Amino acid sequence: MSQMNLLQAINNALITAMKQDDKVVCFGEDVGHFGGVFRATSNLQESFGRARCFNTPLTEQGIIGFANGLASQGHKAVAEIQFSDYIFPAFDQIVNETAKFRYRSGNEFNVGGLTIRTPYGGGIRGGHYHSQSPEAYFAHTPGLKVVVPRNPHQAKGLLLASIRDDNPVLFFEPKRLYRASVGNVPEEDYELPIGVAEIVREGRDCTVLAWGAQMEVASKAAERAAKEGIECEVIDLRTILPWDVDTVIASVKKTGRLVVTHEAPLTSGFGAEIAATVQEQAFLHLEAPVSRVCGLDVPYPLSHEAEYMPDETKVFEAIHTTMNY
Amino acid sequence: MSKSIHKPGFVLGDALDIPTFKVLKQDGTLYKGAQEPEFDKEMALKLYDDLVFIRVLDERMVGAQRQGRIPFYLASLGEEAASVGSAGALKPQDMIFAQYREQGALRHRGFTVDQFMDQCFSNDRDLGKGRQMPIHYGSKALNYNTISSPLGTQIPQAAGYAYGQKLDGLDACTICYFGEGAASEGDFHAGLNMAAVLKCPTIFLCRNNGYAISTPSAEQFSGDGVASRGIGYGIATLRVDGNDLLAVYAATAAARAYALEHNAPVLIEAMSYRLGAHSTSDDPTGYRSKDEEAQWAKKDPILRYKHWLTQKDWWSDEQEKTLYAEHRANILAAMKAAEKRPVPTIDHLITDVYDEPTPHLRQQLKQLKAHMRKYPEQYPKTSGRLDA
Numbered sequence: 001m002s003q004m005n006l007l008q009a010i011n012n013a014l015i016t017a018m019k020q021d022d023k024v025v026c027f028g029e030d031v032g033h034f035g036g037v038f039r040a041t042s043n044l045q046e047s048f049g050r051a052r053c054f055n056t057p058l059t060e061q062g063i064i065g066f067a068n069g070l071a072s073q074g075h076k077a078v079a080e081i082q083f084s085d086y087i088f089p090a091f092d093q094i095v096n097e098t099a100k101f102r103y104r105s106g107n108e109f110n111v112g113g114l115t116i117r118t119p120y121g122g123g124i125r126g127g128h129y130h131s132q133s134p135e136a137y138f139a140h141t142p143g144l145k146v147v148v149p150r151n152p153h154q155a156k157g158l159l160l161a162s163i164r165d166d167n168p169v170l171f172f173e174p175k176r177l178y179r180a181s182v183g184n185v186p187e188e189d190y191e192l193p194i195g196v197a198e199i200v201r202e203g204r205d206c207t208v209l210a211w212g213a214q215m216e217v218a219s220k221a222a223e224r225a226a227k228e229g230i231e232c233e234v235i236d237l238r239t240i241l242p243w244d245v246d247t248v249i250a251s252v253k254k255t256g257r258l259v260v261t262h263e264a265p266l267t268s269g270f271g272a273e274i275a276a277t278v279q280e281q282a283f284l285h286l287e288a289p290v291s292r293v294c295g296l297d298v299p300y301p302l303s304h305e306a307e308y309m310p311d312e313t314k315v316f317e318a319i320h321t322t323m324n325y
Numbered sequence: 326m327s328k329s330i331h332k333p334g335f336v337l338g339d340a341l342d343i344p345t346f347k348v349l350k351q352d353g354t355l356y357k358g359a360q361e362p363e364f365d366k367e368m369a370l371k372l373y374d375d376l377v378f379i380r381v382l383d384e385r386m387v388g389a390q391r392q393g394r395i396p397f398y399l400a401s402l403g404e405e406a407a408s409v410g411s412a413g414a415l416k417p418q419d420m421i422f423a424q425y426r427e428q429g430a431l432r433h434r435g436f437t438v439d440q441f442m443d444q445c446f447s448n449d450r451d452l453g454k455g456r457q458m459p460i461h462y463g464s465k466a467l468n469y470n471t472i473s474s475p476l477g478t479q480i481p482q483a484a485g486y487a488y489g490q491k492l493d494g495l496d497a498c499t500i501c502y503f504g505e506g507a508a509s510e511g512d513f514h515a516g517l518n519m520a521a522v523l524k525c526p527t528i529f530l531c532r533n534n535g536y537a538i539s540t541p542s543a544e545q546f547s548g549d550g551v552a553s554r555g556i557g558y559g560i561a562t563l564r565v566d567g568n569d570l571l572a573v574y575a576a577t578a579a580a581r582a583y584a585l586e587h588n589a590p591v592l593i594e595a596m597s598y599r600l601g602a603h604s605t606s607d608d609p610t611g612y613r614s615k616d617e618e619a620q621w622a623k624k625d626p627i628l629r630y631k632h633w634l635t636q637k638d639w640w641s642d643e644q645e646k647t648l649y650a651e652h653r654a655n656i657l658a659a660m661k662a663a664e665k666r667p668v669p670t671i672d673h674l675i676t677d678v679y680d681e682p683t684p685h686l687r688q689q690l691k692q693l694k695a696h697m698r699k700y701p702e703q704y705p706k707t708s709g710r711l712d713a
Binding site: 025051052054056057059061062063064065066067068069070071072073074075077089092093096097100101102103104105106107108109110112142143145166167195242245246 | 420422451452453454456457461463464465470471473475478480481482483484485486487488489490492493499511512514515516518519522523676677678679680683684685
């Protein structure tokens with residue numbers, strides 16, 4: 001075990017993957033000698049050579065198009081999109097190509113070796129274009145897996161699993177926690193399961209569901225509720241697609257209440273999918289409507305960031321309202 | 326280092342004056358100074374067989390679409406030499422990323438008449454499991470990446486594939502086909518630039534056939550064709566007469582050698598003309614004249630190549646008749662067999678979305694089957710085989 005922040009854990013996972021399998025190749029804008037604008041790919045070029053860790057021209061659609069080709073050839077392509085706000089030029093390559101590569105060819109070809117790493121989320125005074133959480137767009141696309149880690153230990157294990165998974169994975173990294181989240185991370189190689197949620201705090205009164213950076217907020221709100229005698233069960237979904245319905249439903253059947261929270265705007269956010277599934281599968285167990293604590297339906301703001309964010313107070317208030325429904 | 330000037334002076338768009346490489350005249354004789362190809366009689370006849378097969382296939386399948394037997398088709402009439410000639414110059418281990426009008430390349434690789442039919446009829450033998458419209462072929466065994474409809478997406482993919490071949494140290498390159506219309510897509514710019522910067526052994530072959538559906542190339546770009554852009558990206562570039570099989574073959578052979586020797590991409594712009602409609606959903610009478618088509622029909626690439634074969638004394642009228650008759654009979658028989666076959670079972674609705682169906686998908690299939698059992702008459706193609 002060593003103390004690492006989330007960036008160091010990601011860097012450590014990439015080094016582990018590249019050491020273990022020489023088919024792993026990392027690339028993107030500024031990821032070469034410079035090591036990425038956040039330094040997630042530090043020292044990879046020095047350790048593994050320019051052929052396996054390199055800069056690309058500034059073209060997101062080109063990066064993912066190239067990555068699709070490289071993965072279909074049999075390499076483990078780990079492509080970085082510098083900010084997930086800039087992933088949209090690659091939307092066609094991801095939605096029409098990556099996601100359909102195996103299906104459309106009848107499994108003649110696949111890009112299972114592809115992992116797309118990209119920092120997401122707000123709380124860094126980044127305004128419209130350095131703060132978005134676009135996971136729901138991709139969760140609407142069969143053929144992709146969408147993974148979001150909450151801390152350094154999770155990040156290393158989930159990234160290693162994503163690189164080795166035989167399906168294309170979008171790996172959203174909570175950039176607000178890159179340096180803020182520090183924890184014990186095993187030096188050795190390990191994987192955490194994709195498609196499996198984790199109950200991080202048990203409780204009988206109200207289920208609180210989140211993923212990624214929002215887990216910190218959800219956990220703090222649960223602690224605050226505990227001081228008032230409300231025992232929340234906090235679940236980290238960890239994988240948005242395919243998501244772990246069973247764990248969530250079992251918890252809601254136990255508590256009878258669900259608060260789901262994400263930074264992305266409310267309307268058509270992934271919380272909507274969860275709320276719909278929960279009312280379908282746990283209707284008679286619900287003591288209150290499913291509550292969604294999300295961003296407002298506005299472009300991500302700058303001066304009103306604090307007000308926009310589904311912060312600890314808002315989640316705490318929603319727990320309260322749900323308990324007193 | 327760029328030299329300095331001290332008065333403003335523009336470099337004009339046509340300054341490059343890119344020539345067109347030609348070997349064969351329309352009468353089947355060679356241009357002065359042009360070289361005979363490097364292939365023997367056996368290869369020459371194989372290439373002719375590919376050309377004729379594709380021409381007969383296209384004619385029959387357009388007919389089948391008109392009869393309502395398949396929903397869609399897309400012919401390569403007039404452009405057969407560009408795909409057959411280029412594929413002929415490659416090695417079987419070279420990867421092909423096609424657009425959608427390169428059935429000639431696929432045929433050259435050995436895709437059988439049954440495989441063409443099974444794909445077009447979306448039946449249970451289709452390698453693509455009946456999931457895509459007709460002409461979206463693909464074959465792992467033949468190194469022919471499955472076609473997708475979005476235009477130009479294969480261009481950066483071909484760069485990435487070739488980069489992988491280079492990393493593996495293979496004696497193999499990747500060829501990427503696209504039209505002059507697709508070259509307006511962002512993926513074209515992205516793909517060529519990445520291939521040049523990252524030194525990928527990729528042959529980009531643009532079939533400039535004059536039209537993107539109804540839009541003539543004069544309304545597609547104002548530079549000197551697509552070739553001029555290759556030079557801007559720092560890519561070795563060659564323009565070739567796309568209706569001249571011998572020139573396309575020689576150009577592609579040279580491109581392959583260059584790509585592998587230099588670990589670098591090559592751009593070939595093959596000048597041709599789409600003699601038929603864009604697809605069975607298109608009607609060219611709305612945007613071009615019969616006269617124009619007639620002018621290009623005189624430059625038929627198959628006829629030109631046949632003249633050459635005949636002058637070599639490698640081909641006779643008798644063989645010609647037999648070849649056409651054989652292909653027509655084989656295609657007709659395969660069509661009848663393919664259209665009798667069932668579509669894949671409903672279980673294949675959820676396979677290959679992922680390497681294994683997820684719990685969500687299994688649940689959705691289970692619900693669908695329960696519904697189909699209740700209303701089997703609504704789903705006659707598959708409801709009789711729910712437990713197959």
